[in-house]
Amino acid sequence: MPSPGKDMSQAGPKPPLEAKNLTVSHEGSPPLLVGLNFTALPGEILGILGPSGCGKSSLLQHLVGLAVPREGQVFIFGEDIYAQGEQSLMRARHNFGVMYQTGALFGDLTLLDNVSVPLKEFTHLDPNCIKDIAALKLALVGLTGSEYLLPANVSGGMVKRAAIARALALEPSLLFLDEPSAGLDPITARDLDELIGTLARNLGLTFVMVTHELRSIMRIVDRAILLGKRMKGIADMGSPKYLAEKSTVPESIAFFQRNNVKEKKEK
Amino acid sequence: MEPVIPFKWEGPDAEGTVRLYGNLNAFSAPRPFLTKKQVKTARNLTFDLKELEHLDLNGAAFLLSQFDLLKQMGISSKVQNLSSPLAPIWELAQKSFPAPDSLVPQKGPGPIEQLGENIWHFFKDLFELTTFFGEVLVHFWGFLRRPWRARWASIFTVAEKSVVDAIPVTCLVAFLVGLILAFQSAMLMQVFGVDIFVADLVGIAMIRELGTLLTAIVLTGRSGSAFSSELASMKSNQEIDAFVTMGLSPARDLALPRILAMTLATPLLTILADLAGLLGGNIVLMSLGHPYMVFWEELSSHIDISDIATGLFKSFVFGFVVALIGCQRGLYAESGPSAVGEATTHGVVTNILVIAILDSLFAVLFYALSW
Numbered sequence: 001m002p003s004p005g006k007d008m009s010q011a012g013p014k015p016p017l018e019a020k021n022l023t024v025s026h027e028g029s030p031p032l033l034v035g036l037n038f039t040a041l042p043g044e045i046l047g048i049l050g051p052s053g054c055g056k057s058s059l060l061q062h063l064v065g066l067a068v069p070r071e072g073q074v075f076i077f078g079e080d081i082y083a084q085g086e087q088s089l090m091r092a093r094h095n096f097g098v099m100y101q102t103g104a105l106f107g108d109l110t111l112l113d114n115v116s117v118p119l120k121e122f123t124h125l126d127p128n129c130i131k132d133i134a135a136l137k138l139a140l141v142g143l144t145g146s147e148y149l150l151p152a153n154v155s156g157g158m159v160k161r162a163a164i165a166r167a168l169a170l171e172p173s174l175l176f177l178d179e180p181s182a183g184l185d186p187i188t189a190r191d192l193d194e195l196i197g198t199l200a201r202n203l204g205l206t207f208v209m210v211t212h213e214l215r216s217i218m219r220i221v222d223r224a225i226l227l228g229k230r231m232k233g234i235a236d237m238g239s240p241k242y243l244a245e246k247s248t249v250p251e252s253i254a255f256f257q258r259n260n261v262k263e264k265k266e267k
Numbered sequence: 268m269e270p271v272i273p274f275k276w277e278g279p280d281a282e283g284t285v286r287l288y289g290n291l292n293a294f295s296a297p298r299p300f301l302t303k304k305q306v307k308t309a310r311n312l313t314f315d316l317k318e319l320e321h322l323d324l325n326g327a328a329f330l331l332s333q334f335d336l337l338k339q340m341g342i343s344s345k346v347q348n349l350s351s352p353l354a355p356i357w358e359l360a361q362k363s364f365p366a367p368d369s370l371v372p373q374k375g376p377g378p379i380e381q382l383g384e385n386i387w388h389f390f391k392d393l394f395e396l397t398t399f400f401g402e403v404l405v406h407f408w409g410f411l412r413r414p415w416r417a418r419w420a421s422i423f424t425v426a427e428k429s430v431v432d433a434i435p436v437t438c439l440v441a442f443l444v445g446l447i448l449a450f451q452s453a454m455l456m457q458v459f460g461v462d463i464f465v466a467d468l469v470g471i472a473m474i475r476e477l478g479t480l481l482t483a484i485v486l487t488g489r490s491g492s493a494f495s496s497e498l499a500s501m502k503s504n505q506e507i508d509a510f511v512t513m514g515l516s517p518a519r520d521l522a523l524p525r526i527l528a529m530t531l532a533t534p535l536l537t538i539l540a541d542l543a544g545l546l547g548g549n550i551v552l553m554s555l556g557h558p559y560m561v562f563w564e565e566l567s568s569h570i571d572i573s574d575i576a577t578g579l580f581k582s583f584v585f586g587f588v589v590a591l592i593g594c595q596r597g598l599y600a601e602s603g604p605s606a607v608g609e610a611t612t613h614g615v616v617t618n619i620l621v622i623a624i625l626d627s628l629f630a631v632l633f634y635a636l637s638w
Contacts, residue, residue, distance in 0.1 A: 112370070125296055133324075133325055133329070135370055136324065136328045136360060137363075139365065140363050171323045171325045203359075
């Protein structure tokens with residue numbers, strides 16, 4: 001296991017995530033994005049932004065190993081996850097966690113059991129210790145007292161927190177978040193943003209976050225990549241402040257200065 | 268991936284100091300760690316983390332979990348020489364670590380409670396089914412008064428998908444059952460030289476009972492379950508709610524076309540199943556050396572219109588029941604991730620049960636009426 005923060009910053013040539021010349025496409029249809037090159041640096045919160053339908057979620061599928069890209073490579077801690085098929089994917093999977101848009105908690109398991117699943121499967125810890133670790137992860141995301149509730153009986157914000165706790169179970173240094181604050185009320189969304197910021201600072205985790213929620217982008221994202229449909233690639237890149245205030249790229253102007261309520265509804 | 272620095276520990280020594288080395292995380296955490304034998308003399312243990320190169324939250328939680336275990340044995344533990352990069356992780360873990368005995372699973376219901384719940388559910392199901400049956404009958408009356416206003420297009424679509432597409436599997440099953448029935452009985456009847464009566468046995472069994480029953484059971488598994496899952500997923504997508512708030516009636520607009528289609532088309536499928544079963548019987552008889560027509564002549568002299576009528580009447584009822592229960596289970600499904608599966612299972616189970624009960628009732632009824 002790579003250590004969070006400390007080792008990674010010294011490792012230099014091994015960034016948590018690197019995409020090289022990546023083509024994003026659905027099977028049997030023309031590519032959505034071509035020739036993507038970007039890197040996530042250790043400890044940063046990288047935002048992947050873009051309007052609906054530009055290929056954000058498909059890009060995420062390529063990054064987490066759910067869909068083999070037509071062209072290009074994805075490196076996680078310096079290892080090409082598609083190099084040797086399933087073998088390299090299995091190795092890479094312990095190095096990152098994924099939180100899905102709807103939480104994707106297992107409906108028939110309690111929150112505690114949801115977090116315990118990867119620990120039971122991949123470590124040799126004894127059951128009591130696994131219970132303690134899972135409870136600790138839930139406490140970390142502020143869910144103390146809800147350990148034995150089923151996902152159906154907790155609120156949307158709690159489901160997302162539990163999903164983050166589950167993604168953190170094996171303590172990867174890289175976390176992918178798909179639309180973390182989508183569908184949450186502003187207060188819950190802000191709490192979740194704060195949680196992500198705290199985790200990034202305290203544990204030195206790297207977050208790669210697909211989102212189009214302007215408020216959370218401005219609040220926590222360190223650096224953002226804005227995808228554009230027109231150029232089928234990265235339209236703009238930089239800190240959210242720069243993109244929102246200084247950038248002259250038409251996509252950035254449109255994304256940050258237009259009211260994007262319409263797009264949220266589409267989602 | 269970084270090379271994993273293995274985790275090691277030494278001790279406890281005479282002063283009760285355990286020295287930890289390397290990288291402690293969920294993967295490197297040892298099992299077993301400190302055995303009873305190793306710590307039996309100690310009252311206090313000190314864990315020296317000076318040489319520990321790396322510690323993550325899982326590793327820290329592992330240590331804290333061990334401290335809890337040691338505490339139960341009456342041994343107090345503490346750490347020392349915590350290096351500055353590890354201190355924040357250790358503090359965070361201590362802060363978030365569950366208090367001892369705070370993790371107590373909620374108790375499930377006891378046996379009496381479960382029994383009560385099951386009985387309650389049984390009567391609730393019965394009540395809902397009756398309510399729904401009444402609702403469908405009201406709409407059915409509306410349909411009978413103005414049949415031209417029914418959604419014939421959707422009735423035909425459902426009939427095609429649920430019944431016409433089921434022809435191959437139903438006929439194959441009926442054919443094979445007819446074949447097996449004839450074969451098994453022919454073996455015995457041949458001994459007495461009455462193998463010609465195989466035709467009557469297969470004929471009466473198929474037309475009065477088996478054709479109808481087989482069709483109903485195939486339709487339950489194939490189409491009734493499809494109704495349940497379809498409507499249950501519509502319910503969980505709030506499509507049913509949308510129907511209601513638009514002023515439409517799910518019973519009239521979703522269930523009735525399905526029920527009508529099944530009621531009208533099931534008898535036709537039953538006729539095909541009967542024929543397939545008879546063909547199976549005929550093939551066995553032909554293999555025993557009887558000409559093709561002998562089977563049908565024998566059959567026509569022993570089968571009368573009441574046999575055919577009772578079979579078809581039952582198939583009307585079964586078609587209605589299969590669709591009714593399938594739709595009811597779907598429309599009354601609960602919400603949640605497992606609701607669709609549960610609705611489908613309950614639908615199929617209820618259907619098979621109700622079909623079996625109805626079939627026995629019909630047998631008694633027709634006997635009493637000497638049909």
